Amino acid sequence: MGRLIVVSNRIAPVEEGTAPQGGLAVAVLAALKEAGGVWLGWSGKLLDAPGGAPKLKRAGSLTYAMLDLAQADFDLYYNGHANSTLWPIFHYRIQLAHYSRAAEDGYRRVNAQFADALLPLLRPGDRIWVHDYQLIPLGRLLRDRGVTAPIGFFLHTPFPTPEVLRTLPTHEVLLQDLAAYDVVGLHTTRDRDALLAAWHRGWRETPDGRIEIGGRRIVVESFPISIETEEIAADAPAAWNMRSAHRLRDSLVGRDLIIGVDRLDYSKGLPRRFEAFRTLLERWPDRRGRVSFMQIAPPTRGEVADYQEIRHQLESLAGSINGEFADIDWVPLRYLNKSVPRKTLLGFYRSARVGLVTPMRDGMNLVAKEYVAAQDPEDPGVLVLSEFAGAAEELDAALIVNPFDVERVAEALERALTMPVEERRDRHASMMRVLRANDIGHWRRRFLAALEGAA
Ligand SMILES: O=P(O)(O)OC[C@H]1O[C@H](O[C@H]2O[C@H](CO)[C@@H](O)[C@H](O)[C@H]2O)[C@H](O)[C@@H](O)[C@@H]1O
Numbered sequence: 001m002g003r004l005i006v007v008s009n010r011i012a013p014v015e016e017g018t019a020p021q022g023g024l025a026v027a028v029l030a031a032l033k034e035a036g037g038v039w040l041g042w043s044g045k046l047l048d049a050p051g052g053a054p055k056l057k058r059a060g061s062l063t064y065a066m067l068d069l070a071q072a073d074f075d076l077y078y079n080g081h082a083n084s085t086l087w088p089i090f091h092y093r094i095q096l097a098h099y100s101r102a103a104e105d106g107y108r109r110v111n112a113q114f115a116d117a118l119l120p121l122l123r124p125g126d127r128i129w130v131h132d133y134q135l136i137p138l139g140r141l142l143r144d145r146g147v148t149a150p151i152g153f154f155l156h157t158p159f160p161t162p163e164v165l166r167t168l169p170t171h172e173v174l175l176q177d178l179a180a181y182d183v184v185g186l187h188t189t190r191d192r193d194a195l196l197a198a199w200h201r202g203w204r205e206t207p208d209g210r211i212e213i214g215g216r217r218i219v220v221e222s223f224p225i226s227i228e229t230e231e232i233a234a235d236a237p238a239a240w241n242m243r244s245a246h247r248l249r250d251s252l253v254g255r256d257l258i259i260g261v262d263r264l265d266y267s268k269g270l271p272r273r274f275e276a277f278r279t280l281l282e283r284w285p286d287r288r289g290r291v292s293f294m295q296i297a298p299p300t301r302g303e304v305a306d307y308q309e310i311r312h313q314l315e316s317l318a319g320s321i322n323g324e325f326a327d328i329d330w331v332p333l334r335y336l337n338k339s340v341p342r343k344t345l346l347g348f349y350r351s352a353r354v355g356l357v358t359p360m361r362d363g364m365n366l367v368a369k370e371y372v373a374a375q376d377p378e379d380p381g382v383l384v385l386s387e388f389a390g391a392a393e394e395l396d397a398a399l400i401v402n403p404f405d406v407e408r409v410a411e412a413l414e415r416a417l418t419m420p421v422e423e424r425r426d427r428h429a430s431m432m433r434v435l436r437a438n439d440i441g442h443w444r445r446r447f448l449a450a451l452e453g454a455a
């Protein structure tokens with residue numbers, strides 16, 4: 001088996017002993033340690049005139065290749081086309097998409113820089129695994145440069161239905177870019193079906209389940225990303241005993257906790273989620289003084305105007321809910337604009353009676369899975385989950401809600417807060433079966449087996 005070459009916009013912390021954050025980093029690091037190889041990504045540095053070649057750092061059989069970018073290119077590539085055009089369209093927020101040719105040119109220019117940086121690092125027998133919407137053109141750019149190695153692509157966001165995708169003026173180019181890969185992985189069958197529908201009559205399914213398109217046979221499959229289920233379940237009791245978790249529970253003085261953990265992104269449905277909590281307090285006045293909602297929302301992509309806008313909106317909503325309901329000894333909504341270490345989060349999840357995960361659209365949503373895995377199986381909390389999170393396809397034993405229906409979300413919260421322990425245990429056990437069968441190792445092995453098959 002050859003080396004594995006991973007390319008993603010961000011790479012996991014390079015410092016020795018730093019724990020990787022999030023499913024992607026955990027899975028990619030495990031795969032790279034197993035096979036040896038290279039992880040190419042943006043260095044996190046923006047320079048006036050970057051050198052071109054990535055900085056290399058070796059860690060055993062793994063080489064990190066870190067590419068500096070020019071500030072002007074980064075604005076067009078990351079803040080521009082990736083996060084102001086593709087991200088909103090892929091999350092069905094077409095009114096928020098701001099397409100510009102200049103931004104798309106910048107996006108393609110940076111993808112070409114990634115391709116040029118990767119070429120000298122490749123060896124015969126390598127397999128290449130490209131991640132996410134920031135790098136869709138990369139596979140075709142590598143092919144143009146003569147690379148014949150198998151190249152797989154995994155999309156971490158949803159893939160929109162054809163009518164929504166058509167709002168991207170250059171969607172045909174994007175579809176051709178995707179067809180240049182040997183394996184295209186998506187989170188859910190819904191995303192896979194959307195991609196096949198967008199390719200409309202240009203493909204046919206072969207008897208072995210592959211897709212023949214543009215004279216090539218490729219794999220187009222759903223590979224739902226997951227978490228380190230056993231590790232999280234094993235670590236959660238100790239995390240529950242950490243000082244931070246004790247401080248949280250002490251501050252609750254016996255009140256129930258509802259928890260939300262999301263990047264401060266408009267796709268996560270936070271304004272309606274806050275409104276649902278307000279509705280809970282309005283319709284069930286007994287809940288006042290007896291339940292607290294803690295929303296952890298680290299800021300993200302702060303240079304993009306729509307992210308600044310959602311931040312202002314939430315500050316105003318949090319203020320208005322607390323202003324209306326807070327008492328001298330109770331603040332209903334705790335709204336934190338900071339990131340919390342993942343280990344600490346496990347203790348918080350386990351302390352919360354309800355995990356509230358209500359994105360308007362989300363590729364997967366690992367927080368939903370982490371919340372479940374961190375629960376005490378004897379006295380588990382309840383997951384309230386949006387039907388528009390990829391995780392809902394697997395976690396159907398959660399209380400599934402439509403996040404556009406604020407009243408219903410409030411009703412689900414009330415139901416979760418009053419759910420008998422037997423029902424909570426049953427639902428939890430059912431979700432844990434799914435999370436054990438499809439953990440992060442399973443996800444990685446399935447994708448790599450498909451890529452190996454292409455080789
Ligand atoms: O790199 P950023 O711009 O700071 O954003 C962080 C990541 O956000 C997105 O995450 C997605 O991947 C998760 C794991 O597959 C998935 O559960 C979630 O639903 C997605 O939103 C983005 O796709 C990544 O590229 C970003 O690095």
Ligand SMILES: O=c1ccn([C@@H]2O[C@H](COP(=O)(O)OP(=O)(O)O)[C@@H](O)[C@H]2O)c(=O)[nH]1
Binds near residue numbers: 339364367
């Ligand atoms: O303050 C925070 C907020 C989030 N996370 C982690 O970031 C990841 C978020 O992944 P998810 O799929 O839920 O959403 P994304 O941010 O990738 O869209 C999860 O592993 C969280 O545990 C974290 O470590 N600290």
